[in-house]
Amino acid sequence: MYSKLAESYKNTTYKLDGHGARDMKVLKNAFDSVDSNTRADAYGKGAVINDFEAKMAHMLGKEKAVFFPSGTMAQQIALRMWCDEEEIHQVAYHPLCHLELYEEDGLKVLHPIESVLLGEKDRVLTLKDLMALDTDISTLVIELPQRGIGGQCPTWDELNAILDYCKKKVIKTHLDGARLWEVSPYYDKSLSDICAGFDSVYVSFYKGLGGIAGAILAGPDAFMEKSKVWKRRYGGDLISLYPYIVSAAYYLDQRLDKMPLYYEQAKVLAGYYNRMKSVYTVPEIPVSNMFHVYFHKDAEQVVHAIVQVMDKYNVGITPYIIENKDQDCMFEMAVGDAYQDIPKETLEACLLELDTILST
Amino acid sequence: MYSKLAESYKNTTYKLDGHGARDMKVLKNAFDSVDSNTRADAYGKGAVINDFEAKMAHMLGKEKAVFFPSGTMAQQIALRMWCDEEEIHQVAYHPLCHLELYEEDGLKVLHPIESVLLGEKDRVLTLKDLMALDTDISTLVIELPQRGIGGQCPTWDELNAILDYCKKKVIKTHLDGARLWEVSPYYDKSLSDICAGFDSVYVSFYKGLGGIAGAILAGPDAFMEKSKVWKRRYGGDLISLYPYIVSAAYYLDQRLDKMPLYYEQAKVLAGYYNRMKSVYTVPEIPVSNMFHVYFHKDAEQVVHAIVQVMDKYNVGITPYIIENKDQDCMFEMAVGDAYQDIPKETLEACLLELDTILST
Incomplete structure (x- = not known):
């Protein structure tokens, strides 16, 4: 059937x-206009990767951005770094969070991190959920839009109330922006406005944008520098990531608007x-x-x-x-x-x- | 200067x-002859990845092969799985092993695994080094050729004596074959002959072959199936790896001979x-x-x-x-x-x- x-x-x-x-014309179309003599990136260095990272940092309003092969890798690394910094190895997120459902528990197996499921499966998480939390967390992850419930979002006011509360309680906030581009028109805010309240943010290039694969993690300068060490540790610091970067840049230009x-x-x-x-x-x-x-x-x-x-x-x-x-x-x-x-x-x-x- | x-x-x-x-003609040349309508792989499935994995399993003489974004990821995962299977979380390798020098201690930070450095920095490791080992290890890693010392190798007889000894002592053997293609003419043996004595093997596509990036891990069927779970955990199970697979296949055809x-x-x-x-x-x-x-x-x-x-x-x-x-x-x-x-x-x-x- x-x-x-x-x-x-x-x-x-x-x-x-x-x-x-x-299919492979996704790649071919992206590379048709690329000069054959353009240098490949080499272990995170080179214009093709660094220029795109700078562009994304600016677009998301963060000090620095680093290109990763996947969001799975980028987000686990961000959470590990925030947990280490806060010396609290517990994070909270929605029950339908990607980290909980689709990553074979990488966060918990590769790191000494526990997760706290916040709110209910069939609705977005709220400030009330967060205020009722009775355990310490280093980081709150918010996915905008929340894919598992059809891409719902908190209202702009609710979102900012949550972010303000976290700041007061010294809880880091990480934005799972796998589909962030897609929700910018609803909020009627720029990407950097949406990201402004978050300490770190991840965005993806193959969902709404239709690239091949790849992710950006963006945040404070020192934090992002440290993420490169973790990227190497994970085996994500490939000699060349340009097949994903060139296609990401191409489809961002094609489809963001x-x-x-x-x-x-x-x-x-x-x-x-x-x-x-x-x-x-x-x-x-x-x-x-x-x-x-x-x-x-x-x-x-x-x-x-x-x-x-x-x-x-x-x-x-x-x-x-x-x-x-x-x-x-x-x-x-x-x-x-x-x-x-x-x-x-x-x-x-x-x-x-x-x-x-x-x-x- | x-x-x-x-x-x-x-x-x-x-x-x-x-x-x-x-530069980017490395990619363009590889894709010039590819039909635009060829389907992309999707999370480890699809002809483009599975056919290449089958080809590599056959070439290396192993039951199954899985394509990874990097050797760093593939090797850490192989060692973790052997350690879990043997219930000994210690592995031995040459002091100039990639895992020790270039991976920001991923093996030890992401896993409960300790390393034992075997032999001396300026020569290949020997059976004598191994016999002098006074601690339990789950796995011995051998890099053929040993890059850090100009690509030296043990003689064929010494290699087989080491592998036989490991079998007797129930020590798993993993081949770091980052430059395996390059050493096959010296041994005057087929790739599968060289791999035959090893429990698992990793090969790379961007060194001697000159592809863009990517790696194959090969070994027993159940072991390799389990490696896919770890690949997802690491964030290496990208929606599409075909840019690396197509180029790996292309330059293998061009340069293996x-x-x-x-x-x-x-x-x-x-x-x-x-x-x-x-x-x-x-x-x-x-x-x-x-x-x-x-x-x-x-x-x-x-x-x-x-x-x-x-x-x-x-x-x-x-x-x-x-x-x-x-x-x-x-x-x-x-x-x-x-x-x-x-x-x-x-x-x-x-x-x-x-x-x-x-x-x-």
């Missing part, structure tokens, strides 16, 4: 989500879903380019219906469905370049028919 | 070492140096494409002489000199594609004049 869904999605010309296939467009279109698309009888989105009104689509139907029925309309209208809705609680199932949606290509009437007819099939 | 040396080297048309400049040529030419070049009055190489007769060049002169005099002949003959001898003990200095040499381009008479005249200048 699920392989049929993936196959049907793959065969469609139009896709609702993403920037198109993750499109974030408001993706955001607006995500709201429109979520509106279509919410008008369907047995479908709802989380959040109801997206605050970024992403949201989760839930069905009050069992997965088999949903897959059958989606395959039927994808095959008929040539529109890829989703390649997968995750079974949730009983008789509920869901998938994640993130608007990118691919959405722009779909004729609006085709999309509307496709989703209308999906609604009809699911309602019978 | 040293910047003048680097500058002079950079300006030469011919280079004695390497495969030419580390040239290793005997590089080896023969290294012996010829070392011969030139050893005929010079105040110069000698380590080893005297190379056993791979590499060797170290030592001068019984102070560095200033050597740099001055080298710059003089590099400028005159347009041949890059070395971009750097390291001061060794009193009145001695050295540089490392590794023969690659660049050597092929130098007119033999130019090279001979250049080194003859260097000898003359150094002798006055």
Whole structure:
């Protein structure tokens, strides 16, 4: 059943989500305009890496930025350094934090660090959650937007109240900005304004921006210098990271300015879903380019219906469905370049028919 | 003085070492023949990574191989897994081992592992060193060739005596094969023959092969499956590693068969140096494409002489000199594609004049 869904999605010309296939033209396009004689970076040195790091430090409003192969590596290292500095080896984050769910407990296995899960799985963490915390932590991690709940965010005031509270209590704050670009239009703030209250920040280049891989960690100068030692320790100080850096820079240029467009279109698309009888989105009104689509139907029925309309209208809705609680199932949606290509009437007819099939 | 040396080297048309400049045509050449529609790997899955891993497992004669961003990451992980399996958190290696010198103590900081330095800094480790060891170790690391001493190797018989002894004593053996391709012609053995006695092996793609970065760790099936968990823990399980994999595969195809040529030419070049009055190489007769060049002169005099002949003959001898003990200095040499381009008479005249200048 699920392989049929993936196959049907793959065969469609139009896709609702993403920037198109993750294939090698992503790299080729990024390098087409690059001079062959451009020097490679060598162990963190060279214009190709240092210029991009300087650009990112400026964009995020931090003293220094360092390019890492992955956010997993960058964030574990940031937390270890804050824990060492504060001499408290405990950090707090949302129960659906990447560090807790997708890193095989690297933070706890590679470091003497414990995690405290703050707030509830189905909502953003709040100042109230933080104030109720009855143990010492060196660092609070905030993910903006919180991917596991469809990319929700605290309000700007709530966010700043949390950050102010942390400053008062001498708790370091780290921003998991894996999808930070995507949420800037909602807050209607610059990236550096959003980052200003945080002690350190990580951003990613292959999600909303559609690069190949890679991450930036940014923060105070001495902190970032020390992060290079940890990067080497982890085996992340590759002789050359330029394949990721050049593509990161390229797709940042291509897509950063499109974030408001993706955001607006995500709201429109979520509106279509919410008008369907047995479908709802989380959040109801997206605050970024992403949201989760839930069905009050069992997965088999949903897959059958989606395959039927994808095959008929040539529109890829989703390649997968995750079974949730009983008789509920869901998938994640993130608007990118691919959405722009779909004729609006085709999309509307496709989703209308999906609604009809699911309602019978 | 040293910047003048680097500058002079950079300006030469011919280079004695390497495969030419580390610039972005290294990537562009590798990708020129790749179909744009080739799917990217995704978190360790997909034909581009899995096919290459299978090819490498076969070439190295191991059950399974896993592609890593770096050897630093791969080797720390291999040693941690062997230590856990043997329940002995101590490993032994040569004093000039990469793990000891260039990894900011990652092995000891990220893991509960101690190192035992075996043998002496200026020679390969021997069976006798190992037999004199008076503490328990889970694993012995052997680097073939031993880079820190000009790429020396134990004889085939000594190597096998060491491996047999380890088997008897239930000590795991790990091969640091950062330059393994380079030493296969000397042993006159296939890669899988050399690897056969080792429990695990790491190989690199950017040294003798001249790729961009990346490493393979190979070993038993269950061991390698477990290594993927650690790879994720380290933040090395990037969404896509294909920029390194495609280039690794490309330069493997281009250069693996040239290793005997590089080896023969290294012996010829070392011969030139050893005929010079105040110069000698380590080893005297190379056993791979590499060797170290030592001068019984102070560095200033050597740099001055080298710059003089590099400028005159347009041949890059070395971009750097390291001061060794009193009145001695050295540089490392590794023969690659660049050597092929130098007119033999130019090279001979250049080194003859260097000898003359150094002798006055």
